[in-house]
Amino acid sequence: MSNHDIxxxxxGDYLQDYIPGLGDDLQAEKFxxxxxxxxxxxTSGDQHFVLRRKPKGELLKSAHAVDREFRVISALAGTDVPVPHAYVLCEDDAxxxxxxxxxxxxxxxxxxDPTLPEIETPQERASIYDSMNATLAALHNVNVEAVxxxxxxxxxxxxxxQVSRWSKQYRASEIDTIPDMETLMKYLVNNMPPDDGSVSLVHGDYRLDNMMFAHDKPEVIALLDWELSTLGNPIADLANxxxxxxxxxEGSMRGLSDVDRVALGIPSNEEYIxxxxxxxxxxxIQNWNFYLIFSLxxxxxxxxxxxxxxxxxxxSSAEADARGDLxxxxxxxxxxxxP
Structure with missing residues (x-):
């Protein structure tokens, strides 16, 4: 076990005021x-918790917003969206x-892996995808004013x-000129669909590995990683x-483009939508192709x-350099x- 500079x-001294019964034997292990x-x-005795922190060092503006994650998880307590209990946000770097x-x-x-190789039957795979679909719908049905x-x-x-934000983020992290990225930024600006007025809580990174399922049934028990969440058009999550x-x-970002989804029990995009x-x-859903292009x-x-x-x-990961080439x-x- 490594404390990774924590x-x-x-x-532990800081958390004593926020977590009742916390012992003085606190240990930290990086996932x-x-x-x-x-x-x-x-870990403290038989108690376990999760800590999410901003990385140290030079950071892109508006990235790593753990304070926003904490706020949204806290707000969703008691709704149909499964989230962990949030204990405390610490803004003191000391x-x-x-x-x-x-x-x-x-x-x-x-x-x-979205092919769910560890799942034994097509029926259970179908149920996992249905729970994922139901969780997304529950998120977008939340009354944001009420919470x-x-x-x-x-x-x-x-x-x-979003196009403006991610264009600026891309420019801030640009290393070399990538013609296809230039093409995409121009296309998205020039083909923006009219605002349809849809506003909901948007997760921002809704995908299989950002949720936790129960061990004994195909049910989502926690939706995680809310760093990119905001208010916006819910179709952004679905398209993502x-x-x-x-x-x-195959590869570090595994998909479903070359598998037999029917045989696996996984719904088609059309069925899922x-x-x-x-x-x-x-x-x-109109302008679907635009939303896919934006997501990419x-x-x-x-x-x-x-x-x-x-x-x-x-x-924060040794795989970062290889994944960056994607x-x-x-x-x-x-x-x-x-088109």
Whole structure:
């Protein structure tokens, strides 16, 4: 077990006021993987918690917003969206060197591969995807005013703001000129669909491995990693998930493009979208191709950020350099979808 430069004595002293019964034997173990906010399992006796912190060092503006994660998890307590209990947000860098929050540790399964090779039957795979669909619908059906999140995002066209944001983030982490990224930024600005007025809480990175499933049944018990959450158009989450499934089944970003989904019990994108629309009261989704292209561009911009952090030495995973190279095929896939 490694404390990864966390002063557990100082941290334990700080947490005494927020976690009843916490012992003086606190230990911290970093979870493997993850590129953005380093995440640790905290242990004290038979008690377990999770700590998420900002990385140390030079950071891109508005990235690593653990304070926003804490706020949204706290607000969703008691809704139909499964989230861990949030204990405390610490904005004092003096405690462990950067802002962090502590939340409940959930016992469950993280499923990394969308083909679900560890699941034995097509029926259970179908149920896992249905639970994932139901959780997404529950998120988008949350009354943001009722849970105190009406100011969680800015008003105005969500996709205009998102294209502007991720273009700026990409420029801030740009290492070399990538023609396909230039093409995507131009296309997205020039083909922006009209704002349809849809506003909901948007997760921002809704995918299989950002949720935890129960050990004994195909049910989502915790939706995790809220760093990119905001108020906006809910179709962004749906497109982000369906976009990820367009990727090949091999590689560091595994998809479903080259597998037999029927045989595996995994719904087609069309079936998944139809079920989502049924649960959220939608009749159709217009401009779907634009949303897919935007999702690929955004993911490429995020990956470019990982690539930049690897270059300057602040990436939290040893895989960051290799994953950063995915910006090229992601941007090319986005360009291939332009009519």
């Amino acid at each position: 002063d557990t004595k100082r941290l 493997a993987g993850g590129q953005s906010n380093p995440t640790f399992k905290l 405690v462990i060197g950067s802002m962090f929050y502590v939340m409940e540790y959930k016992e469950g399964r993280i499923l990394w 105190g999140l009406s100011d969680y995002g800015r008003p105005g066209n969500y996709f205009e703001r 998930q369906c976009m990820a499934w367009m990727l090949p089944s 139809a079920k989502y629309c049924e649960r959220t009261g939608r009749t159709e 561009f955004r993911l490429a911009a995020i990956v470019q950020g990982i690539r930049k952090r690897a270059q300057i030495g602040t990436a 910006v090229y095929p992601l941007a090319a896939m986005g360009v291939s979808l332009i």
